[in-house]
Amino acid sequence: MELGITGLPKSGKTTVFQALTKGRGEKAAHPSVGATHGIVKVPDPRLWTLAEILKPKRTIPAEVKYIDIGVPLKGAGAQHLAQLSTADALIHVVRVFEDDSVPHIEGSIDPERDIITMNLELILSDLAITERRLERLNSALKGAKPQEREANLKEQALLQKIKSALENEVPIQEQGLTEQDAKYIENYQLLSAKPMLLLLNIGEEQIPEAASIKARFQHHSRPHCDFAVLCSKLEMELAELSGTEADEFRTAMGLESSWLEQVIRLSYRLLDLISFFTIASDEVKAWTIAKNTPAQKAAGKVHTDMERGFIRAEVIGHDELISCGSIAEARKRGLLRLEGKNYIVQDGDVLTILFHI
Ligand SMILES: Nc1nc2c(ncn2[C@@H]2O[C@H](COP(=O)(O)OP(=O)(O)O)[C@@H](O)[C@H]2O)c(=O)[nH]1
Ligand SMILES: [Mg+2]
CATH class of the missing domain: 3.40.50.300 (P-loop containing nucleotide triphosphate hydrolases)
Incomplete structure (x- = not known):
C-alpha cells in the first residue's frame, strides 16, 4: 500500500x-x-499478542x-x-x-481556502491527463478497426463525461462513477x-x-x-x-x-483494507488485503504458487486463537475451520493455506 x-x-x-x-x-x-x-x-497489537503465545523467531508487521x-x-x-x-x-x-x-x-492562514486550492491543483493535473488521452483516442479512432472502434468510443464517452465534471471543479471521487467505470480509469492513476x-x-x-x-x-x-x-x-x-x-x-x-x-x-x-495473519516456519506475519477478498486471492499475497495451487485454508479468528493458546489446542477443540477458495477472509483471521505446487 x-x-x-x-x-x-x-x-x-x-x-x-x-x-x-x-x-x-x-x-x-x-x-x-x-x-x-x-x-x-x-502498528497492530493483534500481531504482538499472537507473537506472545506462538513465540516465533520473527514477527513481521x-x-x-x-x-x-x-x-x-x-x-x-x-x-x-x-x-x-x-x-x-x-x-x-x-x-x-x-x-x-x-x-x-x-x-x-486559512485551511478551508487551502483545501479548495489544493483540490483544484489535483483536478487540473487530472484534466491535463484526460485531455491528452482524449487527443490520442481521437487520432486512434481514425484508423480503428470496427471492434477497436467500439471500445474506443466507449472510453471516449466516459472520458468526456469525466472531463466536463472536472472542468466544473468536481473531483473524480465525487463524480458518482459506477464501480465499473472507476475500475476502467484506474490505470490512468488520476489523483482526484x-x-x-x-x-x-x-x-x-x-x-x-x-x-x-x-x-x-x-x-x-x-x-x-x-x-x-x-x-x-x-x-x-x-x-x-x-x-x-x-x-x-x-x-x-x-x-x-x-x-x-x-x-x-x-x-x-x-482504503477498505483489512489484515490477516499467517503463521509458518517460525514466522508470524501480517498481510494487507482489501475487504471482501476471497481466500484464494488472499493466498496470492503470500505467494503466487499458493494462489495457483490453492486447495483450502485452515482458519481461526485472532481472538479465538489467543483464547486457545496454541494452534494444537484450537485443533483439539475443533475450532480450526476448513474453508474453500471462495471464503471471504475476515479482519484478524489467522490462515494456514494448504496448496499443491
Ligand atoms: N511552528 C510550527 N512549525 C511547523 C509545524 N509543522 C511544520 N512546521 C515548519 O514549517 C516549515 C515547513 O515544513 P515542511 O514540512 O518542510 O513543509 P512542506 O513544504 O510542506 O514539506 C518547517 O520549517 C517546519 O519546521 C508546526 O506544527 N508548527
Ligand atoms: Mg517538503
Missing part, C-alpha cells in the same frame, strides 16, 4: 513524512526534484509506503504531483499552525480519484483546541475522504524518543494514544 503526501508548500508535508517514517525515508538524489519514499510498519514529493519553492505543479500517481491514497496536509517565521504562500485523508497540521499551542478544530472540518467527511488532526512537528520530535519516553511525554501533554498510529489506521479504513 502506498500513500502519497500532498499539500501546499510549507504546509508541513516533509514534517509529517518524517514523523511517520521516523526519519528513515530513502532520500531522493535531489530532494528538491525527486520524491522521498519511506516504509512504515503498521504489514507495511505502508509513504511518498513525500520534493517540491521547489514556487509551488506544487502538475509535474510534481505526477510523483503521486502510483499512490493508492493521498494524505493532504493542511496548514493550521500559526508561525510567522514560516511564511505561507497564500499569505494568511484517490481516497484522501485530510490531515490538519496544528501547532503545539493548538493542541488543547484539537477537538474543536477538528469539528470545524466535519463537513469534509464522506466515504473515501476522512480527516484527522496531527501536530506533526511535535510528533516528529517524539519519533526521536524511545517508545516509553514518547508515551510519558504524550501523557504529560494530554495526548491519549499516538495520533500517528491513528493516521495509519485511518488510511487503512479509507
